[in-house]
Amino acid sequence: MLAALKEKVLAANLELKNRNLIIYTWGNVSGIDREKGLVVIKPSGVPYEDLRVEHMVVVDLYGKVVEGNLKPSSDTPTHLYLYQNFPEIGGVVHTHSPWATAWAQAQKGIPCLGTTHADYFYGEVPCTRPLMPAEIKDEYELNTGKVIVERFAGLNYLDFPGVLVANHGPFTWGKDPAAAVHNSVVLEEIAKIAFLTKALDGNALAISQELLDKHYRRKHGAGAYYGQAIT
């Protein structure tokens, strides 16, 4: 069942490790089959070095385990809420990568201070509000998804392929699990460069709208001219 997607989700989980974004079991990747309405996700708390394709858990969009002997990631309700509300994404990633997590812990969005950032995010990387006590107490992981979606009111989730959850860490997404991991790696790097920039000049300002448009549009959308034409 969903053999190809399971392979992709496994590979994307292992890539997180290879890219040094996680230690131990501190992250998770999922992927969705939109036609079947099923999500494949990493099991909870299994070390990356032991992960096999048969450990991948299949859940439906309501969180019911459809296949698999292991419990899915404890963050599964967050992933599912994102799939429900961001209909064009195919993969979701959560990590505690240190530079991005530091911004999340400081409850600050990452300002767009340069073209490296503008190549991937069409402006500041958004940071959610902290969850309220009641939102933490019950259905915490679902409510984590809800504050993310709330934060995207007025923002196009395709133009901002990730978010910082206040006091927690980053979630990213993409057209498939590999793209979501790619965006996690990028987010960590731009979080680092932004940190260093702010340390050099606490008043460093976001780049101009023109430079943001130029770089983002160079790589995304109808007028993009970066990379090779898809044939």
Add this chain to the structure above:
Amino acid sequence: MLAALKEKVLAANLELKNRNLIIYTWGNVSGIDREKGLVVIKPSGVPYEDLRVEHMVVVDLYGKVVEGNLKPSSDTPTHLYLYQNFPEIGGVVHTHSPWATAWAQAQKGIPCLGTTHADYFYGEVPCTRPLMPAEIKDEYELNTGKVIVERFAGLNYLDFPGVLVANHGPFTWGKDPAAAVHNSVVLEEIAKIAFLTKALDGNALAISQELLDKHYRRKHGAGAYYGQAIT
């Protein structure tokens, strides 16, 4: 004698090196056999690349060498005092890992600024007071254990699997040597993320009690739902 424990202690020492927490001989791991009341510990000043299982030193809880041709770690009295006072721990680790050591040198506990931290420590990572001149002069390593235990007055050592010794560095513990090393790795990572957070916002506050409870209890205790059920 204690062959299995020696293997575990050796493996845990080597894991410290593999995780890049130490250079040269800057760390030590021990493990205890509670039934026999014997502790296995790394010998003093032997390079990690040369460590063999037969180098492991067996001492009793009073520090008497029961087996082994080498001198035990100079920090042995600290380890023994922790085993005596924290009856449910099975392994102890000491390192000079740089981010945690920086907090220790600044004589600051590490505030709980996010969920990464709350997954492992039920609040601020405590920092001891500096030792008094008389405590340094005689029985220094024993007194290092004493200021740690003193610092845990009113704290449950199972909820805080590590400590910073002021002007010195971190000690961690766990149910066995491997778990103690795991906690050293985690402590170094949360020390780094907390440092970066404070650099972004010197006024960043500890997370709410609700979020602390949620994350800590998600992984620890009767209501834990993270990871796979132990069968």
Add this chain to the structure above:
Amino acid sequence: MLAALKEKVLAANLELKNRNLIIYTWGNVSGIDREKGLVVIKPSGVPYEDLRVEHMVVVDLYGKVVEGNLKPSSDTPTHLYLYQNFPEIGGVVHTHSPWATAWAQAQKGIPCLGTTHADYFYGEVPCTRPLMPAEIKDEYELNTGKVIVERFAGLNYLDFPGVLVANHGPFTWGKDPAAAVHNSVVLEEIAKIAFLTKALDGNALAISQELLDKHYRRKHGAGAYYGQAIT
């Protein structure tokens, strides 16, 4: 066509990756054959692990593709403008290496705070002005080259083998592609050391003219006595 130069450009691109200056496709290296007036450059957006010598693109100094099935790097017009205006350079590199990019994002040149820097740059690493909106909108990559050359009014590009483009990142050059990569690695390292120095003392001053002269002239020009005589 230009088989030897293609090999050099490929090797220099791969060296960027080996030196950990780039992730994914975030950099590009070119080299020029001055006699033929042709430039070999990395194709746009091709992952480094897939790069083969036959992917290298040959363009003339006006940007016309002379050989190759792939699109050249989107930064090609910047490279070409540098070759046109800096007649003694043989290779150009662009990266988003994090420490150098942070200085670029802060719109600050890197002051010459020590001999490490003075061994390679005869003073502050210059930073360009930001591009104007009109310069961004049309012929952005060409205009990136123009602000670099504008910044070098009164500076000898041979004595400063690199520059920071404001809000963007570093470009470096050298007598051939390998030398340009060497200068990228050096620039990243001196950017890091200068960052750390400024964090220790925000008022740290540039070294004296005498020390700058001594170190730069020890390695460059007629009186150089560093290294082995070229035979």
Add this chain to the structure above:
Amino acid sequence: MLAALKEKVLAANLELKNRNLIIYTWGNVSGIDREKGLVVIKPSGVPYEDLRVEHMVVVDLYGKVVEGNLKPSSDTPTHLYLYQNFPEIGGVVHTHSPWATAWAQAQKGIPCLGTTHADYFYGEVPCTRPLMPAEIKDEYELNTGKVIVERFAGLNYLDFPGVLVANHGPFTWGKDPAAAVHNSVVLEEIAKIAFLTKALDGNALAISQELLDKHYRRKHGAGAYYGQAIT
């Protein structure tokens, strides 16, 4: 001639690279045969990956090349001056390792903020004064040695196995080339931890004399009890 010493000097140079203290040719190690009054040193500007034992250069204490086809390191006069004035050292190392170099560029000694430091240096790592213009102009490398020795007036060079040269970088020494490299690695690590400590608390103070004595004397001198007895 001096075959064993050449092997040691080569190995120590390669160890600098393995420990990631240097890039390219940014460092040098030498060793002395006190009986013969001859020094073996790395040749100037030869990449580490190409270094062979036959490249090692033998010089006398006046800098005359006694054996070898290559020019010795340009820093040779500094090494020789140290051997002349510090009669019990057997090896000297110079690097531009980034954390130590940052302290040197800031013209600050590294305060002894913790036991990691006190295990190796009996107090603050000293920093020289900057060289005067006349000292830079003529016999620069010799004068570099002179300001180091000047800085050690009243200090025992055996208790402080390294120094920061203002605006330049660290030199370390030891009983042989390997020990000098060991001290370079340690110096870089304590420079990093001290930097992080000062960033957490700009007013962090040096440790007490008692703690300094305890740790330094635990590893050095007649009362040392760290490590295994030498047999």
